[in-house]
Amino acid sequence: MIDAPDRMPLAREFFDRPVLEVAPDLLGRTLVRRTPDGPIEVRLTEVEAYAGEADPGSHAYRGRTQRNASMFGPPGHAYVYFIYGMWFSLNLVCGPEGTASGVLLRGAEVTKGADLARERRPKARKDRELAQGPARLATALDIDRTLNGIDICAGPEAPLSVLFGTPVPASRIRSGPRTGVGGEGAAHPWRFWADGDPTVSPYRAHVPRHRGKQE
DNA sequence: ACATTGATGCTCT
DNA sequence: GAGCATCAATGTG
Numbered sequence: 001m002i003d004a005p006d007r008m009p010l011a012r013e014f015f016d017r018p019v020l021e022v023a024p025d026l027l028g029r030t031l032v033r034r035t036p037d038g039p040i041e042v043r044l045t046e047v048e049a050y051a052g053e054a055d056p057g058s059h060a061y062r063g064r065t066q067r068n069a070s071m072f073g074p075p076g077h078a079y080v081y082f083i084y085g086m087w088f089s090l091n092l093v094c095g096p097e098g099t100a101s102g103v104l105l106r107g108a109e110v111t112k113g114a115d116l117a118r119e120r121r122p123k124a125r126k127d128r129e130l131a132q133g134p135a136r137l138a139t140a141l142d143i144d145r146t147l148n149g150i151d152i153c154a155g156p157e158a159p160l161s162v163l164f165g166t167p168v169p170a171s172r173i174r175s176g177p178r179t180g181v182g183g184e185g186a187a188h189p190w191r192f193w194a195d196g197d198p199t200v201s202p203y204r205a206h207v208p209r210h211r212g213k214q215e
Numbered sequence: 216a217c218a219t220t221g222a223t224g225c226t227c228t
Numbered sequence: 229g230a231g232c233a234t235c236a237a238t239g240t241g
Binding site: 062065066067081082083084085086087202 | 217222223224225226227
Binding site: 216224227 | 229231232234235236237238239240241
């Protein structure tokens, strides 16, 4: 049985391009997470681009560290990081090895394996909330730090793959400032989403948190 | 519907 | 020690 055209995996060349080309081009694509219990598939609806060492909003801004090492690796690999003491986020590494760009996956619609996703997201009241937000997406897809650095172009058995899917046409893509990114990084409209899709997460502007004594 | 805030621990300075 | 590419519960309308 031959795969339908929309089930063809995206090759490494897809990711070996400038991140601002790759990010909007990922919208509508199918992300496959293969778990021991079976596959979970989502249709990507919201992403953010992080543009290498020159981007003040990026984890790579201050150069290579132990945490961000996989961002500096070859394209078509995963960068998974732990945040707020509780959550994971999944990025797809773009651009040539030695550079450090990536696309944060922020929102998606679960299209297959919804029963598995619901088990992992028992607090989701509606199916559209299963993967609405980066940490929710990672939780629904059973993503953790063991997937950091893995090759997502490694073939039909890989834990993660991206399939062709049905790309969102450019006329339906919107862009704006990235969520939770402040400073000079806030100026760039590097968040991309599918207009009107209910699985796009609510925008939250960056709020500087001052802790400790105040007044 | 929207605003506010606690939870929780890792990473880098 | 400060800050974090967040979520969910709580409060108010």
